[in-house]
Amino acid sequence: MKIAENIYYVGVNDRNKERFECLWPLSNGISYNSFLVVGEKIALIDTVDSRFFPLFIEKIKEVIGERTIDYLVINHMEPDHSGSMGLIREYYPEICLVGNKKTLQMAEGFYREAGKTFCVSEGTTLDLGNLSFTFFLTPMVHWPETMVTYESHTKALFSGDAFGCYGALNGSVLDSTIDIEPYFPEMIRYYSNIVGKYGCQVQMALKKVCQLELKMICSTHGPVWTENIPHVLREYNRLSLYEGEPGVCLVFGSMYGNTMEMAECVAEGLVRGGLKNFSMHKLSRTDPSYLIADAFRYKGLLLGAPTYNNGLYPLMDHFVTDLQHRMLKNRLIGCFGSFSWAGQAVKKLVDFASSPGMELIGEPVEMKQGFSFEIGEKCRLLGESMAARILE
Ligand SMILES: Cc1cc2nc3c(=O)[nH]c(=O)nc-3n(C[C@H](O)[C@H](O)[C@H](O)COP(=O)(O)O)c2cc1C
Ligand SMILES: [Fe+2]
Ligand SMILES: [Fe+2]
CATH class of the missing domain: 3.40.50.360 (Flavodoxin domain)
Structure with a gap:
């Protein structure tokens, strides 16, 4: 599913899972969002829960055919996003894993080998030819290695768990094309359940994010935010300041x-x-x-x-x-x-x-x-x- 020039959604819905983290009830499932950024070089941003790999690889092939993927950007190592890393490398052995020092250490720890890697730090850029990524570290939103990836041509922010919510995506991923109202309470529930402890770190992340020109926020769960960006940023600001x-x-x-x-x-x-x-x-x-x-x-x-x-x-x-x-x-x-x-x-x-x-x-x-x-x-x-x- 094409969501912008050069950006394709290749994530999946999990409508079977009863509880996220085996704790938090999912009355309407959850999505694991992954994106293909197709420039002169191709980057895959995050992956999906490994149980969905067959569907995931099918979606990828549908977009890029027999072309190869040059980079795998992992914004967050939690297994709902990194789980298919190893399988992706079996399909694309030359793929280069992009992450910060902590990401790469965790990749070794979880999956024994990380393969070819590119280590980024605050503000590092990565050129895809006609497109370009900049990376910003956002530790503890929701793990220590968490970071966000900004593509400056499309002005899309790949934000990891930040701005995510529970709920599978029904028929589309863009907020402008679906009934978005049911997702807002689910964003508060997701934030308070999962990230709520880290208000201070979310504030620091917001300061970085708010300096960017944003046309699209692509979180790892829930809708892709476009016309609702101001609302979503306001909510995150309020929640992370613990303002009721x-x-x-x-x-x-x-x-x-x-x-x-x-x-x-x-x-x-x-x-x-x-x-x-x-x-x-x-x-x-x-x-x-x-x-x-x-x-x-x-x-x-x-x-x-x-x-x-x-x-x-x-x-x-x-x-x-x-x-x-x-x-x-x-x-x-x-x-x-x-x-x-x-x-x-x-x-x-x-x-x-x-x-x-x-x-x-x-x-x-x-x-x-x-x-x-x-x-x-x-x-x-x-x-x-x-x-x-x-x-x-
Ligand atoms: C298993 C159990 C343990 C209780 N322990 C205490 C106690 O330690 N001290 C006390 O004053 N009342 C204790 N109570 C009494 C209850 O606190 C009291 O009856 C209360 O009004 C029950 O409120 P409820 O009707 O809203 O459940 C206990 C009651 C039960 C069933
Ligand atoms: Fe997470
Ligand atoms: Fe997640």
């Missing part, structure tokens, strides 16, 4: 319904306070992937959980740890929870809400045993306090 949109993610756990009654009242408080933009999740029903995405999306977090074995209800403990690992910050947090004989849950949630970069909102509500009208009203007040801060 004015809204709330309400997450609660409950075994027997006591904490859930509290959560219902907290939600009533949000609405009473005039807030519409919020999501509400019961921990046992919603996969952590979506919870993390909403925690990154919204400025406010309302967390409710029962005490369990003298600690926090395990699913909430897990969720809070997920957020801590991703160094989520700049969040307004409200807490509520329940216990029967010695409360721990609310204390632990308040500890989280008091950690650096977080701000505790309203009065935490702690309930002993059964629900009462007083507790209900305290929960509504908590919701109202949060709504007031979000809307101020």
Whole structure:
């Protein structure tokens, strides 16, 4: 599939995979994007998961016939992109692997031999005759060797995982030709699940990328961005600065319904306070992937959980740890929870809400045993306090 003068999409859809990294649910599959840049010399940018190699090589042959590939640029060594490297070299033994020092070391480590190589560093250029690549290092977006490749003639940026999203591509790869709306939430989910920890490094990468004139961003997953480039850059900037949109993610756990009654009242408080933009999740029903995405999306977090074995209800403990690992910050947090004989849950949630970069909102509500009208009203007040801060 030709996507620009000299650039062809040769990636594949994986509609079988249930979970990316065996962790993150794929309700609509995922694409592994690879591109052929056909100048006087030919370069292949990234590869695909090796299980798709037969289809991949067919697509390549369809574009270049019996011509050979001169360069294989590997922007990212994770196996969803580097997996077909060895097989490609069997077809094109003279192919030259282009990567930075860390890429080439990893290529040796993963696949024992890298073959012919060309080692690049920040700003190195590679001439394809009528086309020309410049390489920029973007470490930790998402691994240490990650880099991006810019083709200055077409003004296309091959960005690795950056700006990628979950979801197979239906019928086309260009954002201007498909219904793009479903991909935006999947970009936030992908970012928060996979890259979320590295906000600082994403900021450094954005500074480099924003100096380039961009007509096309070709990520390794999801649509090729053209008319949506400004939106995608804005979203990445916001997410990597940990800036939430004015809204709330309400997450609660409950075994027997006591904490859930509290959560219902907290939600009533949000609405009473005039807030519409919020999501509400019961921990046992919603996969952590979506919870993390909403925690990154919204400025406010309302967390409710029962005490369990003298600690926090395990699913909430897990969720809070997920957020801590991703160094989520700049969040307004409200807490509520329940216990029967010695409360721990609310204390632990308040500890989280008091950690650096977080701000505790309203009065935490702690309930002993059964629900009462007083507790209900305290929960509504908590919701109202949060709504007031979000809307101020
Ligand atoms: C397995 C289990 C362990 C619990 N551990 C504690 C505990 O250590 N301390 C406590 O005060 N309550 C404990 N409880 C009681 C619950 O925290 C309390 O009943 C709470 O209101 C349940 O909330 P829920 O109805 O939202 O599930 C435990 C309950 C269960 C089922
Ligand atoms: Fe990756
Ligand atoms: Fe990837």
